Amino acid sequence: MTLTEELIALRRGLHGNPEIGLDLPRTQEAVLEALDPLDLEVGVGKGLSSVTAVLRGARPGPTVLLRGDMDALPITENTGLPFASTNGAMHACGHDLHVAGLVGAARLLAARRTELAGSVVFMFQPGEEGFAGGRTMIDEGVLDVTGGRPVAAYAVHVDCQTPSRSVVTRQGPIMAGVSVLRIRVSGTGGHAAHPHHAVDPVPVAAEIVLAVQAFVARRVPVADPAVVSITRISSDSAAGNVLATNVDLEANVRTLSRETLALVRLELLRLVTALGEAHGCGVTTDFVDSYPVTVNDPAETAHVLEFLDERHGDAVVRMPSPAMASEDFAYVLDQVPGTLVFLGVAPAEPSGPMHSEHAVFDDSLLGEHATLLADLARRRLARALLG
Known part of the structure; x- marks a missing residue:
């Protein structure tokens, strides 16, 4: 089974069993099981069902944080998918893909541990949908888990109505x-x-x-x-x-x-x-x-855009103005320079909008999602070596 196939299986299992808010015991258990073979330093939250995993490279260096949110919405799914939720909750914002993509990034980076100078923190966060889970994880020490603040933080958010494989971001404010x-x-x-x-x-x-x-x-x-x-x-x-x-x-x-x-x-x-x-x-x-403005650090995002242009070419879209939706990755970016990137995962057939009962996501791009996260972390650690 390929990495993408494994991540699709993980994502669909999560999609069929969504959980809401800060208490996500089944989701937490699935993440812990997926991370178990990777020899990471793994911890769980006290006031919420979070998972924090640390990968330490072969050589000392700074820390980079990668974040994925895990919670669903109180929506009764109406997609007709064979793995659709039936419990009155729904991953209508793609957080099931975020979990699988972050697990994939951990696998990719663990396989290249000997090349890394520094550490990567994998932040699996409950309670993004109005519960400020990111703030709680910060209060519980996620930004200090390696002994030093991250030099950069990244997150990839999927969008089921953005054209497939499009990569979208901007410098400065990106979400309200x-x-x-x-x-x-x-x-x-x-x-x-x-x-x-x-x-x-x-x-x-x-x-x-x-x-x-x-x-x-x-x-x-x-x-x-x-x-x-x-x-x-x-x-x-x-x-x-x-x-x-x-x-x-x-x-x-x-x-x-x-x-x-x-x-x-x-x-x-x-x-x-x-x-x-x-x-x-x-x-x-x-x-x-509630959530503060999500602000992509201009200098950090300039480097990210340079990398995205090299890798994705014409698929890179620079947002002309911020979106008026909100995102609690803002709490991380308020303390650590970093970048939120959107990845288009629109399916072949038109999907309903995000946060709707008809939202459908193309999970065949999970391999690309994982690789994007892993490469952002790997390149940032390499750049730190150059000063």
């Missing part, structure tokens, strides 16, 4: 930071037949929804964009003839700089509070910062 704004609009409740005897928070909440959706167009510089979307709305009215006392809203906020995040945080809270007060409603807010 994300935050959550929770809003409660409070009135008095009352009888639906007599709204003039009550303070009804529902129309006030509706006005806030429209104002929030329009906020970015008039308050945020177009050169440093933001996306603000109301994603949830609910009231505490339990009957059709009862006016609500409280309406709860939730907004998803995406930004590309600390400056715009600070502006949105200040001005948006001021706006919704003033609208509530204008109509006699109380407004309470909770602004929760």
